[in-house]
Amino acid sequence: MDLVIRATVVFFFVFLVTRVVGRRELSQLEPFDLILLVVVGDLVQQGVTQSDESVTGALIVIATIALLSIAVSWISFRWRPIRVITEGEPIVLVQDGQPIERNMRRQRITLEDIQEEARQAQIDSVADLRWAILEDGGRISCIPR
C-alpha cells in the first residue's frame, strides 16, 4: 500500500517541479537541467522504492506511474481548465517584430534565444517575425511577416 502512496506523491511532486522549472528548460536540457534530471531520478528511486528490491515492487510502481499519467492526460483532454494547468498555454514572445519583454522575462527567454530560433526557421531577424510563440512543449514557433 505504502508503495502506491509514495509513487503517487512523488508523481505529483515531480509534475509540480516540471511546471516550476519552466517549459523552456525542459525542452533544451542545458547542463544544469541534465544535473537536475539525474539527481531527481536518483532521489525519486530512493524515496519511492526505499529498500524494496523486488520485481513485484517495481511492477507496482511502474503501473501506478503509468496509470497516473493516463489519468492526468485523460482529465486534461476532457477539461480545458485542467489542461491549462497541466500543459500550459502558448505564450506570445514577439508580435509584429516587437519583443514582448514581460512574457520573455517570465519565461527567462533572451532576445538571443529568439534570434537563434528565427535563424533556424530561415528568418533573418526578430524584426521580420510576425509571431514568435513559446509552445506548450517549450519549442518556439517562428512565423515570418
Added chain:
Amino acid sequence: MAGQAAGPWVRRALLACMAALPLLALLGVFGQHPSTSTAASPAASFSVTAPTRLRSGLIFQVRVKVLARREIKQLQLDFAEGWWESMSVNSIVPEPSNENSHDGQVVLSYGDLPAGKALVVWIYFQANPTNVGERREDVALLDGARQLARVHRSLTIFP
C-alpha cells in the same frame, strides 16, 4: 475492420490488468501490513505481530508479547526455521540471555518472568533478495522444556 473495432477494447483490457496491480497493492495483497496471532494458556497469554506477506528486500518488525499469568521461571521463545532462512537479522531488543538451536528451531531465552508482568521483544528482519516463496513461521512459548502456548503463522515473500 473487425481488428480496428477490437483495438480499443484490447487496450482497455490491458489497462484494467495494469490497474489491478496498484489496486491489489493498496489492499495489502503484496504486503507488508502486519497481523497479530495470539495464543493463551493458564500460564500466559502470547501474541506475535508481524507481516504475513512481504516483498524481497523489505525491512520489517516482529513484535512478540508475553503476559505472564503465573511465574514463568525459564521463559523461552522458540522460533521456527522459516523465520531465519534467507533473512538478515538487524537487531533483537531486548537481547536474550541465551540463544540456542535444536532441529533447526532457534530458541531465545529470557529468564524469569514474574506473574502479572509482560515481556515484549522486538526483532528487526530484512528479507534477502533471493528469499522468495512461503515459509512456516510458528512461534512457541516455553517454560524450560515445557510448551505453554504456540502460534501458527506463515509468511509469503513475493519475488
